[in-house]
Amino acid sequence: IGEIRRHLRDNNSVRVSRSLRDLAYKAMQAKERLINQNAKEPTVDEIAKEIGMKKEDVVLALEAIVEPMSLYEPVYS
Amino acid sequence: MKPINSMRLSFEGKSVNEAFARTAVAAFVTQLDPTIEELSDIRTAVSEAVTNCIVHGYRDRIGTVYITANILTDNRITIRIRDKGCGIADIEKAMEPMFTTAPNEERAGLGFAVMQSLMDKVRVTSKEGRGTTVVLTRRISCKEA
Amino acid sequence: MKPINSMRLSFEGKSVNEAFARTAVAAFVTQLDPTIEELSDIRTAVSEAVTNCIVHGYRDRIGTVYITANILTDNRITIRIRDKGCGIADIEKAMEPMFTTAPNEERAGLGFAVMQSLMDKVRVTSKEGRGTTVVLTRRISCKEA
Numbered sequence: 001i002g003e004i005r006r007h008l009r010d011n012n013s014v015r016v017s018r019s020l021r022d023l024a025y026k027a028m029q030a031k032e033r034l035i036n037q038n039a040k041e042p043t044v045d046e047i048a049k050e051i052g053m054k055k056e057d058v059v060l061a062l063e064a065i066v067e068p069m070s071l072y073e074p075v076y077s
Numbered sequence: 078m079k080p081i082n083s084m085r086l087s088f089e090g091k092s093v094n095e096a097f098a099r100t101a102v103a104a105f106v107t108q109l110d111p112t113i114e115e116l117s118d119i120r121t122a123v124s125e126a127v128t129n130c131i132v133h134g135y136r137d138r139i140g141t142v143y144i145t146a147n148i149l150t151d152n153r154i155t156i157r158i159r160d161k162g163c164g165i166a167d168i169e170k171a172m173e174p175m176f177t178t179a180p181n182e183e184r185a186g187l188g189f190a191v192m193q194s195l196m197d198k199v200r201v202t203s204k205e206g207r208g209t210t211v212v213l214t215r216r217i218s219c220k221e222a
Numbered sequence: 223m224k225p226i227n228s229m230r231l232s233f234e235g236k237s238v239n240e241a242f243a244r245t246a247v248a249a250f251v252t253q254l255d256p257t258i259e260e261l262s263d264i265r266t267a268v269s270e271a272v273t274n275c276i277v278h279g280y281r282d283r284i285g286t287v288y289i290t291a292n293i294l295t296d297n298r299i300t301i302r303i304r305d306k307g308c309g310i311a312d313i314e315k316a317m318e319p320m321f322t323t324a325p326n327e328e329r330a331g332l333g334f335a336v337m338q339s340l341m342d343k344v345r346v347t348s349k350e351g352r353g354t355t356v357v358l359t360r361r362i363s364c365k366e367a
Protein backbone atom coordinates (compact mmCIF):
# COMPACT_ATOMS: atom_id res chain seq x y z
CA ILE A 1 0.00 0.00 0.00
CA GLY A 2 2.86 2.30 0.85
CA GLU A 3 4.14 1.42 -2.56
CA ILE A 4 0.93 2.47 -4.28
CA ARG A 5 1.03 5.75 -2.38
CA ARG A 6 4.64 6.43 -3.28
CA HIS A 7 3.92 5.64 -6.89
CA LEU A 8 1.12 8.19 -6.93
CA ARG A 9 3.04 10.86 -5.09
CA ASP A 10 4.68 12.21 -8.26
CA ASN A 11 1.35 13.67 -9.22
CA ASN A 12 0.62 14.91 -5.74
CA SER A 13 -1.60 17.97 -5.49
CA VAL A 14 -2.02 18.65 -9.19
CA ARG A 15 -5.71 19.39 -9.67
CA VAL A 16 -7.62 17.05 -11.90
CA SER A 17 -9.07 19.90 -13.93
CA ARG A 18 -5.61 20.92 -15.12
CA SER A 19 -4.18 17.49 -15.57
CA LEU A 20 -7.18 16.28 -17.57
CA ARG A 21 -6.82 19.24 -19.89
CA ASP A 22 -3.20 18.33 -20.52
CA LEU A 23 -4.11 14.71 -21.05
CA ALA A 24 -6.92 15.59 -23.44
CA TYR A 25 -4.51 17.71 -25.45
CA LYS A 26 -2.06 14.79 -25.66
CA ALA A 27 -4.87 12.45 -26.69
CA MET A 28 -5.97 14.74 -29.52
CA GLN A 29 -2.38 15.04 -30.76
CA ALA A 30 -2.01 11.27 -30.66
CA LYS A 31 -5.24 10.94 -32.58
CA GLU A 32 -3.94 13.19 -35.38
CA ARG A 33 -0.66 11.30 -35.44
CA LEU A 34 -2.42 7.95 -35.75
CA ILE A 35 -4.73 9.22 -38.48
CA ASN A 36 -1.72 10.37 -40.48
CA GLN A 37 0.05 7.07 -39.88
CA ASN A 38 -2.79 4.67 -40.63
CA ALA A 39 -5.23 6.75 -42.64
CA LYS A 40 -8.09 5.83 -40.35
CA GLU A 41 -9.67 6.95 -37.11
CA PRO A 42 -7.96 5.34 -34.13
CA THR A 43 -10.07 3.86 -31.34
CA VAL A 44 -9.91 5.14 -27.78
CA ASP A 45 -7.89 2.06 -26.89
CA GLU A 46 -5.31 2.73 -29.60
CA ILE A 47 -4.96 6.34 -28.50
CA ALA A 48 -4.53 5.32 -24.87
CA LYS A 49 -1.78 2.84 -25.84
CA GLU A 50 -0.05 5.45 -28.00
CA ILE A 51 0.35 7.83 -25.07
CA GLY A 52 0.75 5.17 -22.39
CA MET A 53 -2.43 5.98 -20.49
CA LYS A 54 -5.44 3.96 -19.38
CA LYS A 55 -8.38 4.32 -21.71
CA GLU A 56 -10.59 5.30 -18.80
CA ASP A 57 -8.35 8.30 -18.25
CA VAL A 58 -8.74 9.28 -21.87
CA VAL A 59 -12.53 9.05 -21.47
CA LEU A 60 -12.42 11.28 -18.40
CA ALA A 61 -10.13 13.73 -20.14
CA LEU A 62 -12.52 14.19 -23.05
CA GLU A 63 -14.72 16.18 -20.71
CA ALA A 64 -11.97 18.72 -20.23
CA ILE A 65 -11.70 19.96 -23.80
CA VAL A 66 -13.93 21.79 -26.15
CA GLU A 67 -14.39 19.33 -28.93
CA PRO A 68 -14.76 20.16 -32.59
CA MET A 69 -18.40 19.17 -32.12
CA SER A 70 -18.80 22.16 -29.83
CA LEU A 71 -20.77 23.79 -32.60
CA TYR A 72 -23.61 21.78 -31.17
CA GLU A 73 -22.70 21.90 -27.51
CA PRO A 74 -25.51 23.29 -25.45
CA VAL A 75 -24.58 26.48 -23.69
CA TYR A 76 -26.41 26.08 -20.43
CA SER A 77 -24.26 26.63 -17.41
CA MET B 78 -32.91 -8.78 -28.08
CA LYS B 79 -31.34 -9.49 -24.71
CA PRO B 80 -28.50 -7.04 -24.00
CA ILE B 81 -25.07 -8.46 -23.27
CA ASN B 82 -24.37 -5.74 -20.76
CA SER B 83 -26.39 -3.01 -19.13
CA MET B 84 -26.28 -0.25 -16.57
CA ARG B 85 -28.63 2.17 -14.88
CA LEU B 86 -27.93 5.64 -13.66
CA SER B 87 -29.96 8.31 -11.94
CA PHE B 88 -29.08 11.76 -10.70
CA GLU B 89 -30.55 15.12 -9.80
CA GLY B 90 -31.42 17.28 -12.75
CA LYS B 91 -28.78 19.94 -12.12
CA SER B 92 -26.64 21.19 -14.94
CA VAL B 93 -23.44 20.16 -13.09
CA ASN B 94 -24.60 16.57 -13.60
CA GLU B 95 -24.80 16.85 -17.33
CA ALA B 96 -21.05 16.39 -17.65
CA PHE B 97 -21.22 13.50 -15.21
CA ALA B 98 -24.00 11.78 -17.16
CA ARG B 99 -22.33 11.97 -20.55
CA THR B 100 -18.97 10.86 -19.17
CA ALA B 101 -20.57 7.93 -17.34
CA VAL B 102 -22.32 6.84 -20.54
CA ALA B 103 -19.06 7.29 -22.46
CA ALA B 104 -17.24 5.16 -19.87
CA PHE B 105 -19.81 2.41 -20.40
CA VAL B 106 -19.63 2.60 -24.21
CA THR B 107 -15.84 2.46 -24.07
CA GLN B 108 -15.96 -1.31 -23.65
CA LEU B 109 -16.92 -1.49 -27.35
CA ASP B 110 -13.68 0.37 -28.17
CA PRO B 111 -15.22 3.26 -30.13
CA THR B 112 -13.34 6.06 -31.84
CA ILE B 113 -13.17 9.45 -30.16
CA GLU B 114 -15.59 10.72 -32.77
CA GLU B 115 -18.18 8.04 -32.01
CA LEU B 116 -17.78 8.72 -28.32
CA SER B 117 -18.11 12.42 -28.89
CA ASP B 118 -21.31 11.94 -30.96
CA ILE B 119 -22.82 9.88 -28.16
CA ARG B 120 -21.80 12.39 -25.52
CA THR B 121 -23.33 15.26 -27.43
CA ALA B 122 -26.60 13.39 -28.02
CA VAL B 123 -26.82 12.35 -24.36
CA SER B 124 -26.13 15.95 -23.35
CA GLU B 125 -28.97 17.25 -25.49
CA ALA B 126 -31.41 14.72 -24.10
CA VAL B 127 -30.35 15.33 -20.48
CA THR B 128 -30.51 19.09 -20.98
CA ASN B 129 -34.06 18.71 -22.26
CA CYS B 130 -35.04 16.80 -19.12
CA ILE B 131 -33.58 19.53 -16.92
CA VAL B 132 -34.68 22.59 -18.89
CA HIS B 133 -38.07 21.46 -20.22
CA GLY B 134 -39.18 18.36 -18.32
CA TYR B 135 -38.42 19.81 -14.90
CA ARG B 136 -38.77 23.40 -15.92
CA ASP B 137 -39.82 24.71 -12.50
CA ARG B 138 -38.20 22.27 -10.08
CA ILE B 139 -35.28 19.90 -9.73
CA GLY B 140 -36.26 16.33 -10.54
CA THR B 141 -34.46 13.06 -11.09
CA VAL B 142 -33.11 12.04 -14.49
CA TYR B 143 -32.88 8.31 -15.27
CA ILE B 144 -30.55 6.73 -17.80
CA THR B 145 -30.38 3.10 -18.88
CA ALA B 146 -27.75 1.92 -21.34
CA ASN B 147 -27.68 -1.48 -23.01
CA ILE B 148 -25.06 -3.06 -25.17
CA LEU B 149 -26.52 -5.42 -27.77
CA THR B 150 -24.80 -8.29 -29.54
CA ASP B 151 -24.23 -6.51 -32.86
CA ASN B 152 -22.07 -3.72 -31.40
CA ARG B 153 -25.11 -1.54 -30.96
CA ILE B 154 -25.76 0.57 -27.93
CA THR B 155 -29.15 1.87 -26.83
CA ILE B 156 -29.39 4.68 -24.30
CA ARG B 157 -32.70 5.53 -22.65
CA ILE B 158 -32.96 8.96 -21.03
CA ARG B 159 -36.08 9.56 -18.99
CA ASP B 160 -37.66 12.26 -16.83
CA LYS B 161 -40.86 12.34 -14.82
CA GLY B 162 -41.52 15.93 -15.75
CA CYS B 163 -44.24 17.80 -17.65
CA GLY B 164 -44.22 15.67 -20.80
CA ILE B 165 -44.65 16.74 -24.43
CA ALA B 166 -48.10 17.40 -25.88
CA ASP B 167 -47.19 17.08 -29.57
CA ILE B 168 -44.04 15.01 -30.09
CA GLU B 169 -43.96 15.35 -33.86
CA LYS B 170 -44.02 19.11 -33.61
CA ALA B 171 -41.46 19.15 -30.78
CA MET B 172 -39.05 17.23 -32.99
CA GLU B 173 -39.25 19.67 -35.88
CA PRO B 174 -35.97 21.55 -36.29
CA MET B 175 -36.25 25.06 -34.86
CA PHE B 176 -39.36 24.30 -32.84
CA THR B 177 -38.83 25.37 -29.26
CA THR B 178 -40.84 26.44 -26.24
CA ALA B 179 -37.80 28.22 -24.81
CA PRO B 180 -36.90 30.70 -27.56
CA ASN B 181 -34.62 32.76 -25.34
CA GLU B 182 -31.87 30.17 -25.27
CA GLU B 183 -29.10 30.27 -27.80
CA ARG B 184 -29.33 27.85 -30.75
CA ALA B 185 -32.83 27.00 -29.64
CA GLY B 186 -34.90 24.24 -31.19
CA LEU B 187 -32.08 22.07 -32.49
CA GLY B 188 -31.71 19.50 -29.71
CA PHE B 189 -33.72 16.74 -31.38
CA ALA B 190 -32.21 17.57 -34.77
CA VAL B 191 -28.72 17.17 -33.29
CA MET B 192 -29.66 13.85 -31.69
CA GLN B 193 -31.06 12.60 -34.98
CA SER B 194 -28.05 13.65 -36.97
CA LEU B 195 -25.62 11.96 -34.55
CA MET B 196 -27.49 8.76 -33.69
CA ASP B 197 -28.79 5.97 -35.90
CA LYS B 198 -32.22 6.14 -34.28
CA VAL B 199 -34.04 8.48 -31.91
CA ARG B 200 -37.35 7.37 -30.42
CA VAL B 201 -39.39 9.66 -28.22
CA THR B 202 -42.36 8.71 -26.08
CA SER B 203 -44.11 11.04 -23.68
CA LYS B 204 -47.21 11.52 -21.60
CA GLU B 205 -48.35 14.96 -20.54
CA GLY B 206 -47.86 15.43 -16.83
CA ARG B 207 -46.06 12.09 -16.58
CA GLY B 208 -42.75 12.58 -18.31
CA THR B 209 -40.68 11.91 -21.41
CA THR B 210 -38.43 9.08 -22.57
CA VAL B 211 -35.87 9.38 -25.34
CA VAL B 212 -34.18 6.23 -26.67
CA LEU B 213 -30.99 6.76 -28.63
CA THR B 214 -29.49 3.94 -30.68
CA ARG B 215 -26.09 3.87 -32.30
CA ARG B 216 -23.93 1.20 -33.80
CA ILE B 217 -20.20 1.32 -33.01
CA SER B 218 -17.94 0.46 -35.93
CA CYS B 219 -16.03 -2.78 -35.57
CA LYS B 220 -12.28 -2.67 -35.74
CA GLU B 221 -10.87 -4.22 -38.89
CA ALA B 222 -8.35 -6.84 -37.84
CA MET C 223 -26.63 15.81 6.65
CA LYS C 224 -28.49 16.38 3.41
CA PRO C 225 -26.20 15.92 0.40
CA ILE C 226 -25.84 18.80 -2.04
CA ASN C 227 -25.62 16.41 -4.95
CA SER C 228 -26.13 12.71 -5.42
CA MET C 229 -26.25 9.95 -7.99
CA ARG C 230 -27.14 6.29 -8.20
CA LEU C 231 -25.69 3.65 -10.41
CA SER C 232 -26.31 -0.03 -10.91
CA PHE C 233 -24.76 -2.56 -13.25
CA GLU C 234 -24.19 -6.25 -13.76
CA GLY C 235 -21.39 -7.69 -11.68
CA LYS C 236 -19.06 -8.45 -14.58
CA SER C 237 -15.43 -7.53 -14.38
CA VAL C 238 -15.71 -5.41 -17.55
CA ASN C 239 -17.94 -3.09 -15.50
CA GLU C 240 -15.36 -2.46 -12.84
CA ALA C 241 -13.57 0.14 -14.97
CA PHE C 242 -16.94 1.64 -15.86
CA ALA C 243 -17.96 1.94 -12.20
CA ARG C 244 -14.79 3.62 -11.01
CA THR C 245 -14.76 5.97 -13.99
CA ALA C 246 -18.40 6.94 -13.42
CA VAL C 247 -17.68 7.65 -9.74
CA ALA C 248 -14.59 9.63 -10.78
CA ALA C 249 -16.67 11.65 -13.24
CA PHE C 250 -19.05 12.49 -10.41
CA VAL C 251 -16.30 13.42 -7.94
CA THR C 252 -14.61 15.60 -10.56
CA GLN C 253 -17.08 18.40 -9.84
CA LEU C 254 -15.15 18.98 -6.57
CA ASP C 255 -11.94 19.39 -8.59
CA PRO C 256 -9.90 16.96 -6.49
CA THR C 257 -6.18 16.44 -6.91
CA ILE C 258 -5.02 13.59 -9.14
CA GLU C 259 -4.00 11.73 -6.03
CA GLU C 260 -7.38 12.09 -4.35
CA LEU C 261 -9.18 10.94 -7.47
CA SER C 262 -6.86 8.01 -7.89
CA ASP C 263 -7.36 6.98 -4.24
CA ILE C 264 -11.11 7.02 -4.71
CA ARG C 265 -10.93 5.02 -7.91
CA THR C 266 -8.75 2.39 -6.31
CA ALA C 267 -11.02 2.08 -3.26
CA VAL C 268 -14.14 1.81 -5.42
CA SER C 269 -12.43 -0.84 -7.53
CA GLU C 270 -11.63 -2.94 -4.48
CA ALA C 271 -15.17 -2.71 -3.16
CA VAL C 272 -16.74 -3.52 -6.54
CA THR C 273 -14.36 -6.42 -7.07
CA ASN C 274 -15.41 -7.83 -3.70
CA CYS C 275 -19.09 -7.70 -4.73
CA ILE C 276 -18.31 -9.56 -7.95
CA VAL C 277 -15.77 -12.06 -6.63
CA HIS C 278 -17.13 -12.78 -3.16
CA GLY C 279 -20.70 -11.49 -2.91
CA TYR C 280 -21.82 -13.04 -6.18
CA ARG C 281 -19.29 -15.80 -6.17
CA ASP C 282 -21.33 -18.31 -8.15
CA ARG C 283 -23.58 -16.11 -10.27
CA ILE C 284 -23.78 -12.69 -11.88
CA GLY C 285 -25.73 -10.25 -9.72
CA THR C 286 -26.34 -6.52 -9.71
CA VAL C 287 -23.97 -4.09 -7.99
CA TYR C 288 -25.45 -0.84 -6.64
CA ILE C 289 -23.53 2.38 -6.05
CA THR C 290 -24.77 5.60 -4.49
CA ALA C 291 -22.53 8.64 -4.23
CA ASN C 292 -23.29 11.78 -2.24
CA ILE C 293 -21.48 15.07 -2.08
CA LEU C 294 -21.85 16.73 1.32
CA THR C 295 -21.49 20.41 2.15
CA ASP C 296 -18.02 20.19 3.65
CA ASN C 297 -16.33 18.87 0.51
CA ARG C 298 -16.85 15.32 1.67
CA ILE C 299 -17.94 12.51 -0.59
CA THR C 300 -19.56 9.29 0.55
CA ILE C 301 -19.79 6.30 -1.77
CA ARG C 302 -21.98 3.34 -0.91
CA ILE C 303 -21.26 0.09 -2.76
CA ARG C 304 -23.76 -2.69 -2.25
CA ASP C 305 -24.43 -6.24 -3.38
CA LYS C 306 -27.26 -8.65 -2.67
CA GLY C 307 -24.91 -11.60 -2.50
CA CYS C 308 -23.85 -14.11 0.14
CA GLY C 309 -22.94 -11.63 2.88
CA ILE C 310 -20.12 -11.80 5.41
CA ALA C 311 -20.40 -13.91 8.54
CA ASP C 312 -17.69 -12.17 10.58
CA ILE C 313 -17.01 -8.64 9.37
CA GLU C 314 -14.25 -7.90 11.86
CA LYS C 315 -12.32 -10.93 10.74
CA ALA C 316 -12.96 -10.22 7.06
CA MET C 317 -11.43 -6.78 7.47
CA GLU C 318 -8.20 -8.04 8.99
CA PRO C 319 -5.29 -7.52 6.61
CA MET C 320 -4.38 -10.80 4.88
CA PHE C 321 -7.65 -12.49 5.74
CA THR C 322 -9.19 -13.94 2.61
CA THR C 323 -11.55 -16.69 1.55
CA ALA C 324 -10.05 -16.69 -1.93
CA PRO C 325 -6.36 -17.35 -1.27
CA ASN C 326 -5.55 -18.11 -4.89
CA GLU C 327 -5.93 -14.53 -6.04
CA GLU C 328 -2.98 -12.20 -6.26
CA ARG C 329 -2.47 -9.76 -3.37
CA ALA C 330 -5.17 -11.65 -1.53
CA GLY C 331 -6.68 -10.34 1.68
CA LEU C 332 -5.69 -6.69 1.25
CA GLY C 333 -8.84 -5.19 -0.28
CA PHE C 334 -10.25 -3.76 2.94
CA ALA C 335 -6.79 -2.67 4.08
CA VAL C 336 -6.34 -0.73 0.83
CA MET C 337 -9.77 0.90 1.22
CA GLN C 338 -8.96 1.89 4.79
CA SER C 339 -5.60 3.34 3.92
CA LEU C 340 -6.99 5.42 1.04
CA MET C 341 -10.29 6.61 2.52
CA ASP C 342 -11.05 8.60 5.67
CA LYS C 343 -13.66 6.10 6.76
CA VAL C 344 -14.77 2.62 5.69
CA ARG C 345 -17.98 1.22 7.15
CA VAL C 346 -19.10 -2.30 6.38
CA THR C 347 -22.50 -3.79 7.11
CA SER C 348 -23.59 -7.23 6.02
CA LYS C 349 -26.19 -9.90 6.52
CA GLU C 350 -25.48 -13.50 5.65
CA GLY C 351 -27.47 -14.57 2.62
CA ARG C 352 -28.69 -10.99 2.11
CA GLY C 353 -25.68 -9.02 0.97
CA THR C 354 -23.01 -6.52 1.92
CA THR C 355 -22.78 -2.74 1.95
CA VAL C 356 -19.52 -0.79 2.08
CA VAL C 357 -19.62 2.96 2.70
CA LEU C 358 -16.48 4.88 1.80
CA THR C 359 -16.01 8.47 2.97
CA ARG C 360 -13.35 10.88 1.87
CA ARG C 361 -12.85 14.59 2.24
CA ILE C 362 -11.51 16.42 -0.80
CA SER C 363 -8.96 19.11 -0.03
CA CYS C 364 -10.04 22.64 -0.79
CA LYS C 365 -8.25 24.54 -3.46
CA GLU C 366 -5.97 27.27 -2.23
CA ALA C 367 -7.06 30.45 -3.92
Ligand SMILES: Nc1ncnc2c1ncn2[C@@H]1O[C@H](COP(=O)(O)OP(=O)(O)O)[C@@H](O)[C@H]1O
Pocket residue numbers: 125129130133134135160162163164165171172176177178179182184185186187188189190209
Ligand atom coordinates in the same frame (compact mmCIF):
# COMPACT_ATOMS: atom_id res chain seq x y z
N1 LIG D 1 -37.80 16.12 -21.75
C1 LIG D 1 -38.69 17.02 -22.22
N2 LIG D 1 -39.78 17.37 -21.50
C2 LIG D 1 -40.68 18.27 -21.95
N3 LIG D 1 -40.56 18.89 -23.16
C3 LIG D 1 -39.51 18.59 -23.94
C4 LIG D 1 -38.52 17.65 -23.51
N4 LIG D 1 -37.61 17.56 -24.49
C5 LIG D 1 -37.99 18.39 -25.46
N5 LIG D 1 -39.15 19.03 -25.15
C6 LIG D 1 -39.89 19.99 -26.00
O1 LIG D 1 -39.39 19.90 -27.32
C7 LIG D 1 -38.89 21.18 -27.76
C8 LIG D 1 -37.74 20.98 -28.72
O2 LIG D 1 -36.60 20.44 -28.06
P1 LIG D 1 -35.16 20.66 -28.68
O3 LIG D 1 -35.18 20.22 -30.11
O4 LIG D 1 -34.15 20.02 -27.80
O5 LIG D 1 -34.97 22.25 -28.68
P2 LIG D 1 -34.81 23.21 -27.41
O6 LIG D 1 -34.42 22.38 -26.24
O7 LIG D 1 -33.72 24.17 -27.81
O8 LIG D 1 -36.13 23.90 -27.22
C9 LIG D 1 -38.58 21.91 -26.47
O9 LIG D 1 -38.60 23.32 -26.65
C10 LIG D 1 -39.69 21.43 -25.54
O10 LIG D 1 -40.88 22.11 -25.78
Ligand SMILES: Nc1ncnc2c1ncn2[C@@H]1O[C@H](COP(=O)(O)OP(=O)(O)O)[C@@H](O)[C@H]1O
Pocket residue numbers: 270274275278279280305307308309310316317321322323324327329330331332333334335354
Ligand atom coordinates in the same frame (compact mmCIF):
# COMPACT_ATOMS: atom_id res chain seq x y z
N1 LIG E 1 -19.00 -8.07 -0.86
C1 LIG E 1 -18.60 -9.16 -0.17
N2 LIG E 1 -19.41 -10.25 -0.04
C2 LIG E 1 -19.01 -11.33 0.64
N3 LIG E 1 -17.80 -11.45 1.23
C3 LIG E 1 -16.94 -10.43 1.15
C4 LIG E 1 -17.29 -9.23 0.45
N4 LIG E 1 -16.26 -8.38 0.54
C5 LIG E 1 -15.31 -9.00 1.26
N5 LIG E 1 -15.71 -10.24 1.64
C6 LIG E 1 -14.93 -11.20 2.47
O1 LIG E 1 -13.86 -10.50 3.08
C7 LIG E 1 -12.62 -11.10 2.73
C8 LIG E 1 -11.52 -10.06 2.67
O2 LIG E 1 -11.74 -9.14 1.60
P1 LIG E 1 -10.51 -8.34 1.01
O3 LIG E 1 -9.82 -7.64 2.15
O4 LIG E 1 -11.00 -7.49 -0.11
O5 LIG E 1 -9.53 -9.46 0.48
P2 LIG E 1 -9.74 -10.45 -0.77
O6 LIG E 1 -10.83 -9.87 -1.64
O7 LIG E 1 -8.43 -10.47 -1.47
O8 LIG E 1 -10.12 -11.79 -0.20
C9 LIG E 1 -12.90 -11.82 1.43
O9 LIG E 1 -12.01 -12.88 1.20
C10 LIG E 1 -14.33 -12.31 1.64
O10 LIG E 1 -14.35 -13.47 2.42
Ligand SMILES: [Mg+2]
Pocket residue numbers: 125128129186187188189
Ligand atom coordinates in the same frame (compact mmCIF):
# COMPACT_ATOMS: atom_id res chain seq x y z
MG1 LIG F 1 -32.96 20.96 -26.23
Ligand SMILES: [Mg+2]
Pocket residue numbers: 270273274331332333334
Ligand atom coordinates in the same frame (compact mmCIF):
# COMPACT_ATOMS: atom_id res chain seq x y z
MG1 LIG G 1 -10.93 -7.93 -2.26
